Amino acid sequence: MKKLTTGNGCRPALSLHVMETPFPERGSELWLGKPAPRYTSYPPAPFFTSDVGANAYANALRQTAPDAPVSLYVHIPFCNSLCLYCGCNTIITNRAERINPYLSALAQEMAHVGGLLGTRRVSHLHFGGGTPNALTDNQMRTIFEGIRTHFDLSSVGEIAMELDPRHVTPEQARTLVACGVSRVSLGAQDFNLEVQRTINRVQPYELVAQVCDWLREAGLTRINLDLMYGLPKQTPETIADTARRVSALAPDRVALFSYAHVPSLKKHQKALEAQGLPDLTTRLAMEQTARQILTESGYAEIGIDHFAKPSDPLAKAWKNGQWHRNFQGYTEDSAETLIGLGVSAISQTPDGYFQGEHETGPYLEAVTANRLPIRRGYLLTAEDRLRRAIIEALMCVLACDLDALCAAHGFDVETLAEDLARLRPYEEAGLVTREGFVIRLATERRMAVRAVCKEFDPHSRGSNLLSSRTA
Numbered sequence: 001m002k003k004l005t006t007g008n009g010c011r012p013a014l015s016l017h018v019m020e021t022p023f024p025e026r027g028s029e030l031w032l033g034k035p036a037p038r039y040t041s042y043p044p045a046p047f048f049t050s051d052v053g054a055n056a057y058a059n060a061l062r063q064t065a066p067d068a069p070v071s072l073y074v075h076i077p078f079c080n081s082l083c084l085y086c087g088c089n090t091i092i093t094n095r096a097e098r099i100n101p102y103l104s105a106l107a108q109e110m111a112h113v114g115g116l117l118g119t120r121r122v123s124h125l126h127f128g129g130g131t132p133n134a135l136t137d138n139q140m141r142t143i144f145e146g147i148r149t150h151f152d153l154s155s156v157g158e159i160a161m162e163l164d165p166r167h168v169t170p171e172q173a174r175t176l177v178a179c180g181v182s183r184v185s186l187g188a189q190d191f192n193l194e195v196q197r198t199i200n201r202v203q204p205y206e207l208v209a210q211v212c213d214w215l216r217e218a219g220l221t222r223i224n225l226d227l228m229y230g231l232p233k234q235t236p237e238t239i240a241d242t243a244r245r246v247s248a249l250a251p252d253r254v255a256l257f258s259y260a261h262v263p264s265l266k267k268h269q270k271a272l273e274a275q276g277l278p279d280l281t282t283r284l285a286m287e288q289t290a291r292q293i294l295t296e297s298g299y300a301e302i303g304i305d306h307f308a309k310p311s312d313p314l315a316k317a318w319k320n321g322q323w324h325r326n327f328q329g330y331t332e333d334s335a336e337t338l339i340g341l342g343v344s345a346i347s348q349t350p351d352g353y354f355q356g357e358h359e360t361g362p363y364l365e366a367v368t369a370n371r372l373p374i375r376r377g378y379l380l381t382a383e384d385r386l387r388r389a390i391i392e393a394l395m396c397v398l399a400c401d402l403d404a405l406c407a408a409h410g411f412d413v414e415t416l417a418e419d420l421a422r423l424r425p426y427e428e429a430g431l432v433t434r435e436g437f438v439i440r441l442a443t444e445r446r447m448a449v450r451a452v453c454k455e456f457d458p459h460s461r462g463s464n465l466l467s468s469r470t471a
């Protein structure tokens with residue numbers, strides 16, 4: 001495949017003005033405010049079906065190459081309180097002992113999967129949630145013991161964990177390091193206190209700064225911060241202030257996510273509507289403002305919503321054309337097989353996708369009955385693999401050599417004639433350029449690429465199924 005890369009960041013002087021957004025922009029009617037998947041998989045998870053279950057997953061696991069490393073994802077669904085913007089699969093509890101049966105089930109699931117795979121080398125281990133650091137130090141050590149029993153972590157490249165800064169203590173930071181955690185992502189979202197009160201997540205800047213100090217003192221120096229725009233009470237000015245403070249904390253990576261408002265799925269999000277959600281023009285201005293501040297602070301832009309210091313492994317991998325996208329977002333991890341453990345976790349093998357039970361009841365029931373707790377999945381066709389490669393390239397580097405990808409997947413590029421015809425309005429509006437069969441996003445609005453990807457996605461085209469709006 002022809003190597004396509006994005007530009008790299010540089011470090012000019014910091015300027016902190018808020019971007020003025022001319023509106024409407026040419027071609028914005030093609031993408032702005034339109035529902036489109038975030039494409040952490042292709043096909044997106046709403047198109048998985050219950051026809052594909054535990055047996056298909058077991059077969060797919062057995063067919064993975066025995067010497068190939070796997071990536072592991074562990075879902076810890078517990079949180080102490082509910083953030084009103086939350087779109088995750090979470091259970092609210094303050095009782096740590098409620099978590100123990102779930103940890104026992106996780107150990108059983110690991111044993112089951114480990115039995116099918118053999119003690120497989122792990123290239124990357126990621127804990128997400130929920131709130132993984134809702135676990136006590138003892139629970140944390142227990143879960144790591146289980147993983148080390150069934151998987152080989154001796155050559156793991158990275159162990160990453162999503163943290164709620166409100167739970168971090170100096171002791172917990174030391175426990176994480178002792179367990180082998182080497183990267184953490186802190187959900188910062190926004191440092192404005194009025195915004196924090198509105199979304200029911202109060203964590204002042206000073207608290208997050210203190211947590212960064214504790215983590216670094218304990219030896220955990222790879223820190224990511226996650227931000228969110230599009231929330232009530234946010235303005236381009238509050239986002240500018242947050243982005244400036246984030247830069248001062250000097251995380252290695254920053255993720256700048258747009259708030260996905262899907263109250264039909266997440267009823268608690270309704271409460272945010274009453275507080276007034278920013279309109280699309282304001283959302284664009286927020287994104288542009290934060291992006292400018294972060295790039296002027298020396299961060300390289302990765303894909304549509306990530307930023308990394310040029311010295312960070314993700315930025316280096318990007319520069320070398322070694323980009324990937326999976327359920328955790330952008331990654332330098334190249335494992336073909338990703339094993340998801342826990343409720344709602346999604347596994348990916350060369351054959352397809354397999355998602356776990358969404359609720360803890362059916363999950364615990366399946367695991368204790370010694371069944372793989374798979375609720376639904378999807379088996380890829382040859383054409384799905386081609387389309388997945390096109391969409392991954394577009395989402396990662398905003399460009400794609402269609403001819404090269406068709407050749408690599410055994411297809412004639414004419415297979416994509418209708419898709420290319422659908423791209424013409426994007427070309428005419430100046431959103432996409434095309435040289436032969438190489439297409440590139442030509443607007444600085446990187447999130448517009450989600451709409452371009454949708455033109456290559458026969459599952460999502462004509463369907464607004466569970467997609468958030470693009471902006």
Ligand code: SF4
Nearest residue numbers: 079082083086088130
């Ligand atoms: S901490 Fe994260 S997972 Fe838990 S409620 Fe808040 S946003 Fe959702």
